[in-house]
Amino acid sequence: MSISGQWEGKLIDVTGVTATVQLALKEARGRVEGDFALYFVPQSEGACCQADRRLAQAGPVVGRYNAKSKTLNIDYTLTVGLKPASVHLDAALRDAHPHAKQSLLGCYRVSSGEADLTLEGGGIVLWQFQ
């Protein structure tokens, strides 16, 4: 199964923040490039993930995909103000039938940065529907 293509899903941070995630990936010979967009979902009652979402972060990502173990590792470096922070994601590809064609399940950590970033670390589920 290829991981190239469009992915969309959900992020749940240990701080309680939730976000929707869109990710476009291109994989060749284990090397992965892509772009993502992260939208915070308000925690208020009655808020809808589409109507009230706000873009929090977007940018390019690079990583590696191991087709044998079906594992994906992605690194992302961002700058908040002048302070950098790095994000590392470890994910695994798995079947998501009947909800979607396949899914990526993973955990990310925010580290090596002093930036006052909203996210600390947590889980991500991404689905590929086509």
Next chain:
Amino acid sequence: MKNLKGSWSGRLVDVGGFEGTVSLSLREGRGVVDGVFDAALDGHHRPIPLRGLVAGRLKGAQLSLRLDLGEKGAPVSVTFEGDVFDTRRGEVGVCGRYVVAARRSSPLLGGVISLRQASPLGRGPDLLTRSTVATVLGAAGEPIAARAARTRARRKK
């Protein structure tokens, strides 16, 4: 080795499309962990409650838990593997993946769980919300902190 004893709360997202809240009450000694798992899956007219006992081990920062749900004759076994880590705010979090083995239909297929340990200092979620949204601007350029203040005022009503 982290001290896992106490209350944990967070969320799960399942590959089947379900989401829910999760709370864990854990005891831990010499790497042996047990406790009670409570979850409520959203996306229905009323949340689906899931409750069961968990048992497992903590090796270094790696937490393994097994949860038995379901009924007699139709057991649902959930196996969770996660990492325990310190957040930059000095709290303790857990994130990991779970897989499900079930003989009959189960709302859970497999997914991720993200949890935070309740702070002994009683640091409230409101303070956390304020600090976490401070650096983000809304789509219309409005500081999220202002929006958070509105949300808090709405909740008070």
